[in-house]
Amino acid sequence: MVNVVESEGERMIYYMLLFIFMLLLTIVNIQAMPKLKRYEPDSKTPQPLISILIPMRNEERNVKRIISSIKGLTYSNLECVILDDQSTDQTRTQLLKEIHGDPRFTIVEGKELREGWVGKVHACHQLSQAANGDYLLFVDADVELKERTLEHTLATAQATKAALLTGFPRFPVKTWLEALVVPLQHVVVFSYLPVVVANRNKMSKASAAHGAFMFIKKEAYEAVGGHEAVKSSLVEDVHLAQLFKQKKHRVTLANITSHVSCYMYETTEEVWNGFAKNIFVGLGRSAKAVWVLSVFFACYYVLPLPFFIAGIFTGNMLWILPFCIMLFQRFLIDRSAQQKGLLFCTMPASAIVLMLLMNHSMKRERKKQGYEWKGRHYQ
16 A cells, blocks of 8 residues: 555656646746847948738728837838738728828738638738838738837847747737637747747757748748748748748747737637637647647646645645646746736636647548638638
């Protein structure tokens, strides 16, 4: 009986060591990820032209916010090209109203979606053809930029010698499902991506990117083939970052939450469909990856809760600590991502929803049902 108890104790110690290791890895990643740095202009060097490129398809609800934030930018040498991708709502009317004749803005009429292309990728490709800048900044219509974003992004890209600088924005959340799922993007990046390797090594597998904010040197963009090279991808941001690394260009993943916010979804249905579209594809369409991650998430994020409850009643600290360490890890991530509130306390529920989403996305793929987004169907 004593041996059984000792064996259980040893297993709990190893279990707790896993949480300590993950906590330390998260701390290292938080410290290693560069933040957007202060811009020190060189009076002898002219400011490069930055093209802000925004694909829009039925984005009437976001027009006012994004146009207002771009008008508030303090960087002087910029242009903004917006592609109205065959919107059926009041997107174009709202654009004309908010732009109000500002010469820095150009509206491009989107062409019919070509076979073999994903809608957003096709829109970004058309935007790149209309851009004149030395740097291209692809942003989503649901993004909001702080006034010094361009200066600080340019300074960080130049300091890190990045041909592509990207990052995960701050995610203000509204609906309950959005609050459970959307902030997990930061959890994945800070917990599992080796940031030092990703930013200092051109190994393409160690890549992460967010399509809501992609700051790219135009010369390098054209050299790798631009969005046309990833035309059929539902996760074009990651695949573009991988392509840059394959072509020996530096990619920097930065913490941009101080300057960029992204209001991704309005309804729970949008949250569910948006993640279902991307998550299985992002895992390389690998059923094994879904199963392995499901088991790991259950053990790491869900199982500590019943252990914690049992530990409270029995006074066993080895059962209490894993849950506390896991929540503290999430707390540090939320603080770094400028996520407000007590969302870190919902981590077990978030993990359960994420597991459901992974399996739902996989089942749609296996049944060849495809994915619906912005009125278009993708396989």
